[in-house]
Amino acid sequence: MATISHPAIANNPPSHPVVEKNRITIAVGGQNLFYYLPLTIADRLGYFRDEGLTVEISDFAGGGKALQAMIGGSSDVVAGAYEHTLKMQTKKQSLTAFVLMNTAPQIVMAVSRKTLPNYQQISDLKGKKIGISAPGSSTNMLANFVLAKAGLTPDDVSYIGVGTSAGAVAALRAGRIDAIVNTDPVIALLEQNHEITLIADTRSEQGTNAIFGGQMPAGALYGKSEFVAANPHTIQALTNAMVRALHWLQKASPQEVSRVVPASYLLNDVALYQQAFAKNRATLSSNGYFSPSGPETLLAVLKSYDPDFAAADIHLATTWTNQFAAHANDKYK
CATH class of the missing domain: 3.40.190.10 (Periplasmic binding protein-like II)
Structure with missing residues (x-):
């Protein structure tokens, strides 16, 4: 997968282990969902801690409210839908997604x-x-x-x-x-x-393609572009933990997953949870990379029904980067 460099980020973010900000708050809209399973795995298995981070996850009723928390300054980054990076450009705010969790919306x-x-x-x-x-x-x-x-x-x-x-x-x-x-x-x-x-x-790539006409990047970790640019060590550490979780999920059995997540996520039916995980597994990213065609499909979809996008000049290259995922995949092969 080719790495696309974000214009606001140095071409080679340093790999020094000391992070700029070791306490990070991540806002999420419904952490119990499979959509956010990589975040839960990274947290529950101690992968953030292994990267020198103390992470607090603030759970909200939906992705829109998680976005508001970050814009308002009560969280550093969001685990949420990549589409918000495009939506905020129509409001003159620049957000950058730096690791992809899902290749379909689920x-x-x-x-x-x-x-x-x-x-x-x-x-x-x-x-x-x-x-x-x-x-x-x-x-x-x-x-x-x-x-x-x-x-x-x-x-x-x-x-x-x-x-x-x-x-x-x-x-x-x-x-x-x-x-x-x-x-x-x-x-x-x-x-x-x-x-x-x-x-x-959209719990499969086939179903997603049938509805949207192409690949649709979904859950991701994103932050304000200036925060991403100013804290490359911290963003790299977050990405390392997430990519490690994605790798774990590629190999884990449904039984192993159900043992790691909080009991409340199971909705009193462990077998159903395991079946649902097996059904959604294929939509989990294997490496955290964005496919360049995905953002283009999303923009076309948004323009098809939202007048704000029909007239907007959206710069897709500033809304995502594979730079940190590339370094993470080198570390956790």
Whole structure:
């Protein structure tokens, strides 16, 4: 994989073990999700500590709220959807993603069989309530795109933030929402009990390509570009830990994964969690690299339904770098 150098980052970030900032706060929107599993593994197995970092993870209801925490200064970096680096450019703020966690969004959009038993097509969602993790999150983005392909706008539905765990399941079961956009293990639980009908499924690269027309970079670690440029040792240490976790996940059994994550992530069904991990494993990055075509696909998708992007001059080269992942993969082969 060729390394793309970010314009604001030195071509060869130093490999000195002393980090500029050894206490780091990472904001995340729903850490229990498989989407963020590499972050959890890096934390639980002590990989951040091994790199000389003390990491505090602040968990929020969705990626949009995690982004707000970083912009507001209460966190240093975000584990979240890469798309936010593009969105913030429309607001004249520069963010850089430095390690990729997922090569597909892992997001599913589905309708409730309880409130919409006769669902036939996406236009049936007009006037309905759709549960997303949080406003501005990647679940919101997917829903907007799916609706747009059917000629609907966000104003044609009501979005409700339901989080990413038991609360999301409860909202659908209680009939408070007519459709849900979420990831595993939430979707796996509802699917197992035949409570939903799938509309869009990006838990595989094939499903992602069918919906978006190409590769779609998803979960990543990103920060303000000036922070990334000013703290190359720290960013390298974070990337080292994440790449090490990605390597571990390529070889780990579902049983090993379920033993490492907190018990609360299992939603009282270890076997279901293990099955869901096996289903999502292929979408986990093996090395933390971005594919150059992925950001281009994402930008085309955003331009297709968001007027802010249609008129924006987005500089993709500043939103991601493989530089740190390259050094991490050299260290952890």
